[in-house]
Structures are given as structure tokens and as C-alpha cells.
Amino acid sequence: MISEVTGIRRIRMLYLQLLYRCNFECLHCFHGQRLQHADAFTADEAINLLALMRDQYGTEAVTLLGGEPFVYRDLTQVVQYAKRDLGLRVEICTNGYRIERRLTEIAPDLDLLRVSLEGIGSTNDHIRKFGSYRSALSALEIAQRLGVRAGATMTVTSRNIEEVLPLARVLQGYGVEQLKLHCLRPVGNAAAHPELLITDPAAYTRLRGRLDAADLEIEVIVDEDLSEGGASDACLPDGGPVEIERIEADPRGALTMSCKAVGKDSHAFWYDKLADHIDHRPSPTDELTLAVPDVVYARV
Structure with a gap:
């Protein structure tokens, strides 16, 4: 159906939110009140969608998220099917809170563990949950020990923009290969916390300058909206792309x-x-009628 309406024939990655339920209530979470909702994929539904996306749209990778994917009961079954039966590249995006046992179970079938952090120590814990910083670093230690490649994500806010570079240096010490920086979008919980929004776009230019000068070992991928001019308006025009990076x-x-x-x-x-x-x-x-732009990322 997607190809008939849009002309898109290939979708490289499926971002699969397995459930809304989460053990955190982060100040910037885009789900907002839906964190309290019971909606979730069953294991069979998740597997069916993965197979459909691979067979009909050539999907080659899946990122499992939530809510919090590590509280999803059938996570191991979905991960193993995606990797062993469908041959997909499997990533998980997690808050990293007390995931050690289940991470050990799925490690042989996991291509990348991506842990979300919002700064160092109390900065992260204020936005996420008390104790979450130390728990996330513990998860990264275990991933390193298990031989699982690790990445991290950070949503840049007024509270943590000065800690992007320090956090990148900390992550390097845990073997993290990549830090992905997102722009805060005022939806969900973030709509109730306007103080997190960055009101001076020049702050993004200063951040990029510091990253360029830092000579980091870790790869930093930056949402182009983290710039004074914002990202270009590119989405799904008539006669647009036959291939896109992702669908969620x-x-x-x-x-x-x-x-x-x-x-x-x-x-x-x-x-x-x-x-x-x-x-x-x-x-x-809907996003087609309004021509909502996609997010463009650049490597620093």
C-alpha cells in the first residue's frame, strides 16, 4: 500500500515501538500520557510486521524501542526471529536501566545496543530518573564485556547542551562508537516543559564548533535541525524518493x-x-498531506 500511494518501494529500517509501557517518565519523552496506555505488539504481531517489511519493502534492519523495550516480555523471541529467521540487522534503543540479565540473553543476536543519556550524572538523572546515569554506564560496561557494539543517543536541551562534549568523552571510555544528537520536539512530555527548549539557535553553531575542534574518537551524528537555519524541507513530494531510510x-x-x-x-x-x-x-x-519534512542527519 505504501508503494502504491507514495512510489516508495524500499524502506531500509523499521523502528518498531513494541509497547508504550516504560520504567521512566522522562521530561522530554514524546509519548507523554501514552506511557500509561496498554497498547503493545504481541510477539506474533511484531514478527509478522517484520516479515512483511522485509518481503514487501526490502527492509534490512530493525530498531526495537518503546516505551522501554527491555520491559517487553517477549523481547528475546522477537530479537532472535529478526536475526536468525529474517537475517535483519537488530538494534535496540534503551534507557539501560537494570537490563543486565536480558542483555546477556540477547547479546549473540544483537548488532547494536543504543543507550539514551541526557548528560552527565545529575543532569541526566533530573531529566530521566535518579540512578539512571550509573545504570546506563553499567549497561555499557556489560555490552563491552559481551562484545556487543554500543551507541548512544542524546536529545539536546537547554539543560544539557553544555554537556554534549563531556558526555562524548565519557562514552569513548566505555567503547561507545557513536553518539547521535536529536533536536527536542515539543510534543508529549516536552510540551509541558518549555524550559527545555533552546531559544538561541546560535547555541547550535557554538556546539558544532566545539565538536569540530574536539578531535573525538567517537562518531557524532547531528540532527540538522541543531543548526541556526534548521534542516532543509525535504519529505515526500510527488514523484519523490523510491527509497527511504526508515519508517516507525x-x-x-x-x-x-x-x-x-x-x-x-x-x-x-x-x-x-x-x-x-x-x-x-x-x-x-497526515504527514503526506502536510508534507512534513524528515530529519536529516550529518556526521561531525
Whole structure:
């Protein structure tokens, strides 16, 4: 259905939100009140969607997230099927809180563990949860010991922009290969915390300058919206791309192609879990009608 409507024939990666439930209530979380919702994929539904995406759209990788994917009961089953049966590259994005036992279970089938951090020590813990910084570093230590490649993500806010470079240096010491920096989008919990927004776009230019001069070993990938001019407006025009980088499935089955549309209920496509089929459900506010731009990333 996606190819018929948009002309897109290949989608490289599926971001699969397995469930809304989480053991954190981060100040910037785009899910907001949905963290309290019970919607989730069953293991069979998740496996069916993975197989559909591989067979119909040539999907070669999956990032499992939530909520918190490590509280998902059938995580091991989904990871093993994605890797062993479908041959997908498997990543997990996690808060890294007390995941040691389950990480050890899935390590042989995991290509990348990506841990979310929002700064160093108390800066991170204020946004996420008390004790979460030390727990995340412990998870990275275990990943290193298990031979699992590790990355990290950080949402840049007014509270932590000065700690991007110090955090990158800390992560290098834990064998982390890559730090991905996101722009804060005022949806979900972040809508209730406008103090986290950066009001001086020149702060992004200063940040990029510090990163360029730092000569880091870790690769830093930066959302182009973290710049004074913002990212270019590129999305899904008529006659647009035949291949895109990603699509995200939320726990209800809503599918979103633009990171900037995630959390805004602007999806044009749904995965019907019972029928194992993707439906086009257009609306006046969907991402295709509004031509919501995708997120562009650059390597520093």
C-alpha cells in the first residue's frame, strides 16, 4: 500500500515501538500520557510486521524501542526471529536501566545496543530518573564485556547542551562508537516543559564548533535541525524518493515516515495487526498531506 500511494518501494529500517509501557517518565519523552496506555505488539504481531517489511519493502534492519523495550516480555523471541529467521540487522534503543540479565540473553543476536543519556550524572538523572546515569554506564560496561557494539543517543536541551562534549568523552571510555544528537520536539512530555527548549539557535553553531575542534574518537551524528537555519524541507513530494531510510510503527500500529511527525498523530498509514496488512488512512493532518519534512542527519 505504501508503494502504491507514495512510489516508495524500499524502506531500509523499521523502528518498531513494541509497547508504550516504560520504567521512566522522562521530561522530554514524546509519548507523554501514552506511557500509561496498554497498547503493545504481541510477539506474533511484531514478527509478522517484520516479515512483511522485509518481503514487501526490502527492509534490512530493525530498531526495537518503546516505551522501554527491555520491559517487553517477549523481547528475546522477537530479537532472535529478526536475526536468525529474517537475517535483519537488530538494534535496540534503551534507557539501560537494570537490563543486565536480558542483555546477556540477547547479546549473540544483537548488532547494536543504543543507550539514551541526557548528560552527565545529575543532569541526566533530573531529566530521566535518579540512578539512571550509573545504570546506563553499567549497561555499557556489560555490552563491552559481551562484545556487543554500543551507541548512544542524546536529545539536546537547554539543560544539557553544555554537556554534549563531556558526555562524548565519557562514552569513548566505555567503547561507545557513536553518539547521535536529536533536536527536542515539543510534543508529549516536552510540551509541558518549555524550559527545555533552546531559544538561541546560535547555541547550535557554538556546539558544532566545539565538536569540530574536539578531535573525538567517537562518531557524532547531528540532527540538522541543531543548526541556526534548521534542516532543509525535504519529505515526500510527488514523484519523490523510491527509497527511504526508515519508517516507525507505534504500539497501536500507526506508521510514520518522518521523525518530525512522530508523536503528532499525523500518520497516513496503519499496520492492521489482525489482517497483517498495511492500510492507507488519509486525513487532513497526515504527514503526506502536510508534507512534513524528515530529519536529516550529518556526521561531525
